[in-house]
Amino acid sequence: MSQTALTNVILALVTTKKDSVGGSCPIFYCTDDDDLQKTSLYLEKILDAMAHEVKPGVMMMVKH
């Protein structure tokens, strides 16, 4: 089974801090930490990507 996928690319950002993110990739704004964890978990399962915490309140979805 050969699979073509974008790897090592930021697929999405999830954050509670609107001011600390920007750019061209999809950004999901969350209300609090629980919401952040939940959204990141869903995105991780949907995108088959890994959620990395860059700093408190900012998660980055990367497919490896």
Place this chain on the structure above:
Amino acid sequence: MSEFTRIIFVGSVMGIICRMWLLRTDYRQYPTYPHGKIIHLALGVIASGLGSVLVATLLDKNYTAVTFLTLAAQQFRDVRNMERQMLTNVDELELVPRGLTYIEGIAMAFEGRNYLVIATAFFTGIATHFWHWYGGGLVGIVCIVIAVKYMAGRTIAFIGNVREGQVRFEGPNLFVDDILIYNTGLKDTQQKILKHGVGLILEPKNANATVTFSNLGQRQAILHDVATILGVYRDSGEPSLVPLSKRDLDSGRLAIFLLPLDRDVEKAKAIVRRAPVLENAYRRPLKLTGKVKPDHHL
């Protein structure tokens, strides 16, 4: 029974026994049963036939028969290609892949073993000519013992010490002792890792081992072996749960992060100790003569 018949019979039988002995399927379930085994047994029969017929033809002063061996060598090289292709294809769908270095090692072993079978049959045939069938049988047994004993590779325990390391998180970063493995932000994943994860530290015994442990193929082979025996706590679409190995660049120690289904540290340690040192990964910088060699304890 004519002498040639005896030579071919005894030589072939010892060659086939040698192939069967080297073909025992162990925990890796490789070669696969039953068809993988049939393929290699059939090739073993051909190889042993070649080895023993060679003796008969040489005694008959039919020296051109040696050219048959080149044909045989070509055939057995194809065995290596076949094994390599099949394992590479199958590896794509493994949760913890073997890695190309391991695959090359297995493919090489399968080619090499056929030559061992030819040699066993050949020497048995010669001995049968000089000392009747019992002399041939004895030489055949000696050949088999040599093949089994000296062709078995080294294990990790020979080049490194294995001890347990503590799996812990510093913020989102996963560590085994003081070596960073990766960053995972989800609390859910972190809890799973703390519950199921096993950390091991591999300390190289000397500079040879340090260089060998730095080989990515060798490291993948260790992870694969543990996952084969103890199972693995992951599935497709779970990219955060992945067994991984990372090096401490200063000391050359290797941190191995495992996610076994059967979370038993002692078993995991024993399996890592028994994992094979891959022929293609093993380096011996200490063998260099003169002053241009690394510190013994690099």
